[in-house]
Structures are given as C-alpha cells and as structure tokens.
Amino acid sequence: MKVARADSKTELLDLYRHMKLIRVFEEACAQQYMRGKIRGFLHLYIGEEAIAAGAIPLMQPQDYVITHYRDHGHALARGMDPNAAMAELFGRATGSSKGKGGSMHLMDGSVNMMGGYAIVGGQIPLGVGLAMACAHRGDESLVLCFIGDGALNEGEFHEGMNLAAIWNLPIVIFCENNLYGMGAPVSEVLAAKDIYKMAEPYGIPSMQIDGMDVLAVRSAMVEVYEHVRSGKGPYFVEALAYRFRGHSMSDPAEYRHKDEEALWRQRDPVPTFHAYLLGEEGVSEAELDAVDAEVDAQVEAAVEFANASPEPDISELASDIIGS
Amino acid sequence: MAEITYREAVAHALTEALDADDRVFIMGEDVGAYGGAYAVTRGMLDKYGPTRIREAPIAESVFAGAGAGAAMGGMRPVVEFMTINFSLLAIDQIVNHATKVRYMSGGQFNAPVIYRAVTGGGAGLAATHSQSLEPWYATLPGIHVVLPSTPYDALGLLREAFAKEDPVLFSEHALLYRLKGEVPDEHYTIPFGAADVKRRGADVTLVAYSRMVHVALDAAQLLAQRGVEAEVIDLRTLRPLDMETVYQSVRKTNRVAVVEEAWRTGGFAAEVAAQIQEACFDDLDGPVARVAGEDVPQPYAANLERASIPSAQKVVDTLAEVVGV
Ligand SMILES: Cc1ncc(C[n+]2csc(CCOP(=O)(O)OP(=O)(O)O)c2C)c(N)n1
Ligand SMILES: [Mg+2]
Numbered sequence: 001m002k003v004a005r006a007d008s009k010t011e012l013l014d015l016y017r018h019m020k021l022i023r024v025f026e027e028a029c030a031q032q033y034m035r036g037k038i039r040g041f042l043h044l045y046i047g048e049e050a051i052a053a054g055a056i057p058l059m060q061p062q063d064y065v066i067t068h069y070r071d072h073g074h075a076l077a078r079g080m081d082p083n084a085a086m087a088e089l090f091g092r093a094t095g096s097s098k099g100k101g102g103s104m105h106l107m108d109g110s111v112n113m114m115g116g117y118a119i120v121g122g123q124i125p126l127g128v129g130l131a132m133a134c135a136h137r138g139d140e141s142l143v144l145c146f147i148g149d150g151a152l153n154e155g156e157f158h159e160g161m162n163l164a165a166i167w168n169l170p171i172v173i174f175c176e177n178n179l180y181g182m183g184a185p186v187s188e189v190l191a192a193k194d195i196y197k198m199a200e201p202y203g204i205p206s207m208q209i210d211g212m213d214v215l216a217v218r219s220a221m222v223e224v225y226e227h228v229r230s231g232k233g234p235y236f237v238e239a240l241a242y243r244f245r246g247h248s249m250s251d252p253a254e255y256r257h258k259d260e261e262a263l264w265r266q267r268d269p270v271p272t273f274h275a276y277l278l279g280e281e282g283v284s285e286a287e288l289d290a291v292d293a294e295v296d297a298q299v300e301a302a303v304e305f306a307n308a309s310p311e312p313d314i315s316e317l318a319s320d321i322i323g324s
Numbered sequence: 325m326a327e328i329t330y331r332e333a334v335a336h337a338l339t340e341a342l343d344a345d346d347r348v349f350i351m352g353e354d355v356g357a358y359g360g361a362y363a364v365t366r367g368m369l370d371k372y373g374p375t376r377i378r379e380a381p382i383a384e385s386v387f388a389g390a391g392a393g394a395a396m397g398g399m400r401p402v403v404e405f406m407t408i409n410f411s412l413l414a415i416d417q418i419v420n421h422a423t424k425v426r427y428m429s430g431g432q433f434n435a436p437v438i439y440r441a442v443t444g445g446g447a448g449l450a451a452t453h454s455q456s457l458e459p460w461y462a463t464l465p466g467i468h469v470v471l472p473s474t475p476y477d478a479l480g481l482l483r484e485a486f487a488k489e490d491p492v493l494f495s496e497h498a499l500l501y502r503l504k505g506e507v508p509d510e511h512y513t514i515p516f517g518a519a520d521v522k523r524r525g526a527d528v529t530l531v532a533y534s535r536m537v538h539v540a541l542d543a544a545q546l547l548a549q550r551g552v553e554a555e556v557i558d559l560r561t562l563r564p565l566d567m568e569t570v571y572q573s574v575r576k577t578n579r580v581a582v583v584e585e586a587w588r589t590g591g592f593a594a595e596v597a598a599q600i601q602e603a604c605f606d607d608l609d610g611p612v613a614r615v616a617g618e619d620v621p622q623p624y625a626a627n628l629e630r631a632s633i634p635s636a637q638k639v640v641d642t643l644a645e646v647v648g649v
Contacts, residue, residue: 064397066393095430096430096432097428097429097430097432098430098431099430100427100428100429100430101428101429101430105428105429107425107428107429107430107432107433108432109429109432109433114396114433115425115428115429115433117420117421119416119420119421122389122416122417122420122421124386124389125385125386125387125388125389125390125392125393125417125421126389126390126392126393126396126417126421127393128386128389128390128393129389129390129391129392129393129394129395129396129397129399129401130393130394130396130397131393132390132393132394132397132399133393133394133396133397133398133399134397136347136375136394136399137398155383155385156385156386156389156416159381159383159385159386160386162381162383162386163380163381163383163386163387163390166381167378319431320426320427320429320430320431321426321427321465321466322426322465322466322467322468322489322490323426323434323488323489323490324488324489
C-alpha cells in the first residue's frame with residue numbers, strides 16, 4: 001500500500017469513515033430494497049468505495065462532481081446528507097430531489113453534486129460543459145466526471161475527450177473499470193487493451209491506478225488535480241476495481257467466475273484499509289470501532305428519517321418542469 | 325422602423341445578447357470564420373473572439389450536451405445545429421438530459437441553453453436535409469419550442485429566449501432567411517405562448533407556424549378572390565402553446581384547418597386539431613382539417629418535392645373537400 005503525503009491520523013480516519021459510510025449505506029439500501037422501500041433499479045457501489053473516498057473529499061467546494069447511475073458512493077463522499085439521499089431512494093418529499101430522481105439520479109446543488117445520469121455516457125458532454133463554465137469563471141475550479149468502462153464504447157466518450165482536449169478544459173474523466181458492463185466483460189466489447197492509453201491520441205495525460213487502494217487513489221488524485229488546476233487541461237484516469245454485487249439488485253452475476261470474485265474480495269478495500277490502519281498507522285481498535293458505531297448510527301438514522309418522511313405532495317407531479 | 329431580413333433579425337438578437345452578457349457564447353459547426361452555414365454568425369468571430377464564438381467539431385452530441393452542462397454551470401450558451409436533421413445525433417442530450425435536469429433534481433438545477441436549428445424543406449436537399457422535426461421536440465416537457473415566421477417575430481422571440489431559464493429550441497426556416505420585414509427601433513420582446521393573428525377574417529380559420537404561415541396567407545388571398553375571408557393564426561411557439569387565441573377564432577368562424585410542413589401522421593397539426601375538437605366541438609360546422617407534409621421522405625426532383633409540401637392551392641382544395649368552404 002502506497003502512503004500518501006502528510007496524512008495525519010485524522011485524515012486517515014476520515015478516509016476510513018468515508019468508505020465505511022458508503023459500505024454501510026449500500027448494505028442498508030440492499031435491505032430496504034428487499035423490503036420494497038426502494039423501487040426501480042438499485043446499483044450498489046459495494047467494492048468500489050476506495051475510489052469515491054480517495055478522489056472526492058480532496059476536491060474544493062466550487063468543483064463539480066458528475067457521474068453515472070452507480071452514484072450513491074460519489075454523492076456521499078461529496079458530502080451529500082445521507083438522510084436526503086436515503087429519503088430520495090425511498091421516493092419521499094424530503095429526498096434531495098423531492099423524490100423525483102431516485103437512486104440513479106442523486107443530485108445535490110449544495111455540494112455541487114451535479115448528478116447521477118442513467119444514460120451510459122450521457123454525463124460526459126454535460127461534464128465538459130460544466131468545465132467550460134469553470135474555465136469561464138477562472139477560479140481554478142474543475143470537474144470530476146466519472147464513467148464506467150461501458151461508457152468507453154459510446155461516441156460521447158470520444159467526442160468528450162476530443163472537446164476537452166481541443167479547448168483545454170479543466171476536467172478529469174475518471175473511468176471506473178470494474179471489468180464488466182452489465183454482463184459484458186470489457187475484454188469482449190472493447191478493442192483497446194489498455195484503457196488508460198485511450199487518452200493518448202487526444203493528447204490527454206492519463207494513468208492507471210489501483211481502485212481498491214484508497215491511499216493510491218488519493219495520492220494519484222492529488223497530482224491529477226494539481227495538473228488540471230494549473231491550467232494544463234484535462235486528465236484521464238483509469239481505476240481498476242470490482243463490484244462485489246450484481247450489476248443491480250436483480251442481477252445474480254452468474255456470468256462471473258466465483259474464483260475471480262473470491263480473488264477480488266480478498267482485496268476488499270474496507271477491511272484492507274482497516275487492517276492497514278491498525279497494523280501500520282498505529283490506529284487503535286477503539287478508534288476504528290468508534291467510527292463504525294458513528295457510521296452505523298448515521299445510516300440507521302437515515303433509514304428512520306426516510307421511513308418517517310411523507311411522500312411528495314401530488315402537486316409535485318407537475319412542478320419543476322419549466323421555470324419562468 | 326427599419327426593414328431587415330429574417331437572418332439579420334436573428335443575428336441582431338444574438339449580437340445584443342453577446343454584448344449584454346459575458347456568459348453568452350455561441351457554439352456550433354462552422355460558426356467561426358465560415359460565419360455559419362446560413363451566414364447568421366458572419367463577422368462575429370472577429371468581434372467576439374474564439375471563446376465566445378466557439379468553433380465546434382462535427383460532434384453534435386457533445387456540443388449539445390456541453391451547452392446544457394455549461395448552462396447548468398451558470399453560462400448562457402447558444403448551440404447552433406447546422407440543421408435540425410443533425411440534431412438527431414444529439415437527441416439523447418436534449419431529451420434525456422437538458423430537458424430533464426430541472427425535474428430530476430427537484431428544481432435544484434436548470435439548463436438555460438438555446439438550441440438554434442434550421443428546419444424545413446423545399447431547397448432541393450432531399451430526404452436527409454429537409455425535415456421538419458420540431459413536432460418531435462414539442463412533445464417534450466421541459467423545453468420551449470419556438471418557430472418564428474417573420475423578422476419581427478424572430479427578433480422579439482429570440483430576445484425572449486435569452487430571458488428563459490430552461491432549454492429553448494429556436495428553429496429558423498431555411499427558406500425564410502431572406503424574408504424582409506419591419507421592426508421597430510424601440511426594444512421589444514414577444515412572450516412565449518402568445519399566438520399572433522397575422523390576418524383577420526370571419527369565415528374560416530387557418531392555423532400555422534413557421535413558413536406555413538406564409539402559405540396560409542397566400543391561401544387567404546386565393547380565398548378572398550372568392551369572397552371568403554380567412555383568419556390566419558401564427559402559433560409562434562409550439563410549447564408553450566396558445567390555444568385560446570385559436571379557440572376564439574374558431575368560435576367566430578366555425579371552420580378551421582391546421583397547416584404544417586411536418587409529416588401528417590402524428591404531426592403537430594394532429595395535436596392542434598385534437599385540442600380544437602375537445603374545446604370547440606359545438607362551434608364547429610365541419611371537421612378540423614389538416615394540410616400537412618406528405619408522409620414521404622422528401623424527394624429531390626423539383627416537382628416531387630413541391631408535391632410533398634403544403635401549398636396555398638392545397639390549402640384551398642383541402643378546405644373545399646374536408647370543411648366545405
Ligand atoms: C445508452 C444506454 N445504453 C444501455 C443502458 C443499459 N445499461 C445500464 S448500465 C449498463 C452497463 C454499464 O456498464 P459500465 O459503464 O461499465 O458501468 P458499471 O455498471 O459497471 O458501473 C447498461 C448496458 C443504458 N442505461 N444507457
Ligand atoms: Mg463496468
């Protein structure tokens with residue numbers, strides 16, 4: 001495990017807290033889905049927590065995060081209130097979008113979480129446009145735009161990389177390569193062998209990182225953000241990771257080999273980092289337990305909050321369609 | 325009062341907006357040195373420079389979406405589609421994103437981007453370059469759909485578009501750019517959702533938009549020779565849609581035809597006709613007629629092309645056949 005610069009114990013514990021919050025939140029989501037409280041598609045981020053936790057809390061308030069439909073982890077790491085997130089998943093009036101967006105479209109303007117988008121690749125043009133707004137403001141703000149490996153095959157990826165490059169825009173296009181689309185292995189549907197090298201013809205610098213290692217993600221992103229903020233234009237990152245559950249709740253993931261799953265589970269980012277903090281960083285069991293207890297309580301409270309919240313008023317059906 | 329062309333009217337509104345607000349920028353194919361495929365942005369690159377007149381690659385999806393994203397980030401983009409036919413490559417960004425963010429965010433975000441798209445046929449460009457796709461966009465909640473028929477309307481409506489907080493499809497008809505008309509020297513805007521009576525008449529109502537307003541006016545001339553006075557209503561915006569003005573006219577004339585260039589099946593005339601019969605059934609002396617583009621890909625040969633687009637004579641013939649005028 002690669003140690004990031006100047007990490008204080010508090011910072012390390014914060015990284016752990018971010019990952020753990022996502023993990024526990026997602027487990028609660030799965031449970032609430034089974035109970036029929038959450039409807040529609042539910043795509044869990046379990047297994048990929050190190051990416052959101054490593055990349056997002058480092059960002060500045062004026063920066064933007066925009067992502068795909070597997071968005072709970074990104075939203076929470078960006079600081080979205082778990083109560084508002086859970087209430088959104090429950091379709092309640094107190095949800096971040098008043099229950100109009102749901103799991104795949106978590107949006108929170110108060111933390112510049114510009115949303116989950118459920119059309120594969122669709123968020124890339126929007127992210128590029130947000131980066132144009134950043135460039136116009138000239139405040140060194142940037143956009144972190146997450147995509148799945150599946151989005152690499154959409155024209156919008158290539159159009160977006162090209163536009164970001166020719167206009168030198170402050171955007172990080174971050175590919176979470178979890179080796180599969182829904183069921184399609186990357187190797188079967190993508191001609192490129194090394195994803196990070198797909199940036200090369202666009203003249204965009206890129207790197208491949210270990211998305212299961214929160215410190216590796218974090219230290220890479222320190223560099224990436226420095227590059228982008230200094231006006232040097234876009235950056236492309238490929239993080240290797242694995243989703244531990246099916247694509248969505250309705251997918252038993254039978255297309256994956258059990259051995260492969262087991263191999264990746266050994267690298268589960270949450271317990272791995274837990275062990276690292278105990279063994280290498282002198283963090284005590286009690287300190288970690290305290291974080292766990294805090295996170296459990298937070299998620300429990302979020303579920304209670306969502307449960308107790310009213311459904312949106314029927315007048316919401318036709319509001320927020322068009323402004324003045 | 326000054327007489328200007330439809331093209332000049334559009335360019336004038338754009339220039340005003342670029343001058344007034346540094347968040348406004350234009351983005352599209354060949355909008356820079358070339359001056360726009362229909363010469364609307366001619367000279368603007370020299371005046372405003374390349375970050376305000378953004379020469380975009382031929383990549384409609386990304387620049388349409390970037391327009392929406394920049395708008396979400398506080399900018400006021402104008403995205404030019406060379407023609408509405410090419411907007412099909414960007415339809416995901418318009419349908420799934422630009423027109424959805426306000427709702428899906430529960431009102432937290434909005435995307436005030438203006439999509440300019442040249443519409444219409446009749447220029448010998450055949451099936452892929454001659455379509456009137458605005459009825460498709462008009463089915464979408466979350467967007468304003470604007471189709472000016474005169475220089476006066478183009479200027480007033482485009483000014484209004486810049487005051488809107490959501491996506492606008494501003495569709496200019498390819499054959500109207502050279503049309504001249506009077507515009508007042510004083511500043512004015514035209515609200516969306518306000519149809520305009522382009523000709524008064526008591527005997528029959530013709531409802532149209534974009535270039536078909538002129539076809540309807542020509543038809544009214546032919547009818548007048550027979551002593552039939554047609555009222556011609558220009559919808560100007562399909563969304564929001566002002567049906568009240570149409571109803572008032574129909575209650576007076578009791579006879580109505582809707583004229584549009586788009587395909588007949590599922591076209592916007594069908595929507596207008598449906599609403600008229602819902603609201604004015606007892607006022608009607610006959611069926612609500614539609615005069616629309618033929619349900620064919622637009623052909624190249626001049627005679628076939630002419631036959632595919634509504635003409636004044638066709639309006640008159642349809643009125644005789646269907647409405648009994
Ligand atoms: C344009 C589009 N096509 C298909 C789908 C259906 N779909 C949803 S997710 C998905 C797989 C995407 O995989 P990837 O981008 O790798 O993201 P992951 O789910 O692995 O995080 C597909 C095909 C969609 N939502 N949008
Ligand atoms: Mg994937």
